[in-house]
Amino acid sequence: MPNYSVRCAVTHPSESEGRPVPTTLTFTDADGFLSTDGAPPLQFDLAEVVGAEPLEDQLRLVLLSGLGVRLTGLGKVAAEMTAGFLAARRDRTASSFRFGRTIGGR
Amino acid sequence: MRAGLRLFGSLLGIVPDSGDPAVVPYGEMRGVAFDASTYHVVVEALDRAPWRIGRLAKRTMPFLEELKQARLALVASYQAQLEDVMPHIDELELQRLSDEWREGVALPAAALEKRSRGTAARLLQFLPTEERRVFVAALSALFPEPPRLGFYHSAERSQDPSETRPFEPFALFEKAAGAGFAVAWEGLGKMGTATYVFRGAEPDLAARLNASLRAIRFAREPVYLSEAELVTTGEHRHYVPLLRRSKELQFLKEQFAGRALHVEPETYPARVAALCAGKS
Numbered sequence: 001m002p003n004y005s006v007r008c009a010v011t012h013p014s015e016s017e018g019r020p021v022p023t024t025l026t027f028t029d030a031d032g033f034l035s036t037d038g039a040p041p042l043q044f045d046l047a048e049v050v051g052a053e054p055l056e057d058q059l060r061l062v063l064l065s066g067l068g069v070r071l072t073g074l075g076k077v078a079a080e081m082t083a084g085f086l087a088a089r090r091d092r093t094a095s096s097f098r099f100g101r102t103i104g105g106r
Numbered sequence: 107m108r109a110g111l112r113l114f115g116s117l118l119g120i121v122p123d124s125g126d127p128a129v130v131p132y133g134e135m136r137g138v139a140f141d142a143s144t145y146h147v148v149v150e151a152l153d154r155a156p157w158r159i160g161r162l163a164k165r166t167m168p169f170l171e172e173l174k175q176a177r178l179a180l181v182a183s184y185q186a187q188l189e190d191v192m193p194h195i196d197e198l199e200l201q202r203l204s205d206e207w208r209e210g211v212a213l214p215a216a217a218l219e220k221r222s223r224g225t226a227a228r229l230l231q232f233l234p235t236e237e238r239r240v241f242v243a244a245l246s247a248l249f250p251e252p253p254r255l256g257f258y259h260s261a262e263r264s265q266d267p268s269e270t271r272p273f274e275p276f277a278l279f280e281k282a283a284g285a286g287f288a289v290a291w292e293g294l295g296k297m298g299t300a301t302y303v304f305r306g307a308e309p310d311l312a313a314r315l316n317a318s319l320r321a322i323r324f325a326r327e328p329v330y331l332s333e334a335e336l337v338t339t340g341e342h343r344h345y346v347p348l349l350r351r352s353k354e355l356q357f358l359k360e361q362f363a364g365r366a367l368h369v370e371p372e373t374y375p376a377r378v379a380a381l382c383a384g385k386s
Contacts, residue, residue: 030344047347051124062124064350090110090121096347097127098323100114100261103176 001028004081007073008034013066020072027088046092054082113176116259132177133208140170184209187257187273191229192222210320212256212278229255233275233294240371245290248378249279254312258324280312287311288382300365303381321354329358330365
């Protein structure tokens with residue numbers, strides 16, 4: 001299960017964005033988890049990520065609930081983490097929408 | 107837009123970084139070509155502007171070839187499936203037919219009869235198992251009009267090496283019920299253990315239900331299980347995001363009246379009739 005040490009700011013739609021704090025991002029083929037010291041992990045289904053925008057050294061996510069997640073401080077794992085996360089999200093979304101069995105992909 | 111592309115058994119899946127995913131069923135593709143001036147793969151599809159797929163770099167040509175092969179494989183096996191139930195039509199007619207009677211689309215039995223007499227009877231009598239035939243016959247008696255008939259690509263069937271045809275035959279029976287209409291969705295093959303009944307005021311209810319079922323690839327569980335049950339048991343949890351993201355699934359759930367399990371052939375007609383009348 002891939003996990004990455006990043007900084008993360010989670011923002012409710014009605015709030016202004018807070019300061020990113022040290023967080024561990026973990027994801028499986030179905031779920032993403034954000035673990036921050038002093039709080040239970042925040043779990044979300046990868047098929048409920050309706051926006052995933054990779055920017056320079058950061059990844060911005062929007063969940064179906066409207067929750068915004070900004071991951072920063074990705075450092076040298078930025079490319080690997082972003083590619084792995086986006087691929088897992090696409091596969092989970094395709095599974096949820098019942099596209100069938102994959103025979104290839106880009 | 108930036109998106110991930112995946113080739114599936116019956117469709118090209120496009121999952122953008124933002125927004126909802128899209129599909130291009132192979133049966134709706136009119137052309138797959140390479141545009142050398144822009145280095146794009148161009149996919150022409152029914153009823154929309156062509157998809158232009160770029161920035162694939164050195165994966166462009168392999169993707170183009172994989173897509174062409176996947177489309178050809180689906181179309182070839184689908185035409186073979188149609189030929190099974192319309193053995194007397196020639197190749198050109200079969201080509202035209204596969205354009206109209208596309209994978210997942212149910213056509214009225216009368217339209218199929220015009221093409222080749224006896225098609226509806228062959229589908230209803232020979233494709234269901236002996237056990238299923240009793241329930242199909244009961245539906246034919248309950249619904250005065252002949253049904254719409256079609257085949258959809260089944261991921262489950264395509265994974266079974268003993269299956270030569272990865273398509274599931276199905277029927278949509280429709281009749282007037284009260285102030286509106288009732289539609290029964292019945293699988294004619296091995297899959298499914300129940301008849302799904304829908305009610306609605308739309309005069310084109312069967313066609314709308316067919317389009318919605320195509321959009322969710324004929325999944326049964328998200329239609330008949332309540333949201334609470336889907337969320338709570340976890341068994342079909344991957345459908346939970348679909349509940350919130352798919353308008354077609356929302357439409358199906360709104361119209362869903364109930365299902366009649368394929369048990370007790372003696373009581374089955376009364377159970378279907380009660381669902382059609384809005385009495386569950």
